[in-house]
Amino acid sequence: xxxxxxxRHTNLHDVELAGLAGAGDRGAFGELVRRHGSAVxxxxxxxxxxxxxxxxxxxxxxxxxxxxxxxxxxxxAFAGWVKRIAVRQYLRRLQRSKRLAAISAENAxxxxxxxxxxxxxxxxxxxxxxLNTLTLPERLSVGMCYGAGLSHVEAAEALNLPLGTVKSHVxxxxxxxxxxxxxxxxxxxxxxx
Amino acid sequence: xxxxxFERRLERMFAETPSFRDSDAFAITxxxxxxxxxxxxxxxxxxxxxxxxxxxxxxxxxxxLIGRVEDVSDGSTKLLAASIxxxxxxxxxxxxMQSDMLWVWVAGxxxxxxxxxxxxxxxxxx
Numbered sequence: 001x002x003x004x005x006x007x008r009h010t011n012l013h014d015v016e017l018a019g020l021a022g023a024g025d026r027g028a029f030g031e032l033v034r035r036h037g038s039a040v041x042x043x044x045x046x047x048x049x050x051x052x053x054x055x056x057x058x059x060x061x062x063x064x065x066x067x068x069x070x071x072x073x074x075x076x077a078f079a080g081w082v083k084r085i086a087v088r089q090y091l092r093r094l095q096r097s098k099r100l101a102a103i104s105a106e107n108a109x110x111x112x113x114x115x116x117x118x119x120x121x122x123x124x125x126x127x128x129x130x131l132n133t134l135t136l137p138e139r140l141s142v143g144m145c146y147g148a149g150l151s152h153v154e155a156a157e158a159l160n161l162p163l164g165t166v167k168s169h170v171x172x173x174x175x176x177x178x179x180x181x182x183x184x185x186x187x188x189x190x191x192x193x
Numbered sequence: 194x195x196x197x198x199f200e201r202r203l204e205r206m207f208a209e210t211p212s213f214r215d216s217d218a219f220a221i222t223x224x225x226x227x228x229x230x231x232x233x234x235x236x237x238x239x240x241x242x243x244x245x246x247x248x249x250x251x252x253x254x255x256x257x258l259i260g261r262v263e264d265v266s267d268g269s270t271k272l273l274a275a276s277i278x279x280x281x282x283x284x285x286x287x288x289x290m291q292s293d294m295l296w297v298w299v300a301g302x303x304x305x306x307x308x309x310x311x312x313x314x315x316x317x318x319x
Contacts, residue, residue, distance in 0.1 A: 127206040
């Protein structure tokens with residue numbers, strides 16, 4: 001891709017770039033990847049994937065997005081559309097490696113907490129650290145609903161779980177996040193005060 | 194109310210993502226994978242086109258279509274020659290139109306190439 005073309009792409013809106021990509025302009029799609037790659041990777045990481053796995057999932061999601069670019073009609077944000085694809089890709093990957101089965105287990109509560117509280121104790125005030133205190137089902141449910149913008153019903157369908165179960169996961173996840181983020185906020189205010 | 198506020202805050206936090214340092218490298222990797230996939234697809238389409246063309250030509254040969262076309266064209270040539278000889282007996286243009294197996298093979302080859310192109314185009318459109 002020439003520099004001029006690249007410059008032209010940077011000035012275009014996502015919907016215009018998606019239109020060009022639909023006509024086979026891979027440079028235009030590359031610009032979309034540049035703009036939204038971090039957001040998609042970040043979401044998958046926040047849903048519990050390791051860095052390398054999140055990158056793989058995000059790459060697969062973008063490739064799938066390019067294949068199905070005609071389905072994107074600019075009705076919502078492009079990033080949101082790719083995030084939904086990425087979420088499904090990640091769930092499929094979890095399913096393949098049998099990790100998703102743990103979600104339906106009733107007592108998968110404490111044993112599959114993805115991270116610990118250590119990162120919070122170290123004073124890192126961010127969502128990532130707070131998410132580490134959630135169980136995998138809670139993390140997935142919260143990530144899908146608040147990170148990818150899926151409704152509870154959509155999340156339940158994607159996870160192949162009853163709606164009530166997903167709502168419970170979301171509720172418990174929110175409670176934990178509220179407590180963690182509040183406590184960190186207080187600590188932060190003490191430090192800065 | 195506090196619940197709703199917290200949910201909005203959470204959505205904002207999810208939306209606030211730092212740009213990774215290697216975002217360019219990530220984009221280049223995705224583009225490379227796209228190119229690789231595209232190249233592979235082109236090869237597959239090309240191969241399918243050639244195979245289709247060869248298969249089509251072999252079917253033409255097997256069905257002895259060329260022989261039949263030759264017979265028909267031979268008859269037509271004779272008929273035309275006779276007609277034109279009556280109009281202008283001195284000019285023997287039809288000697289140039291003698292059916293020759295070489296031309297049949299050239300036409301067959303061109304048909305294979307054309308079929309390959311058509312098939313490639315159709316698959317690309319699909």
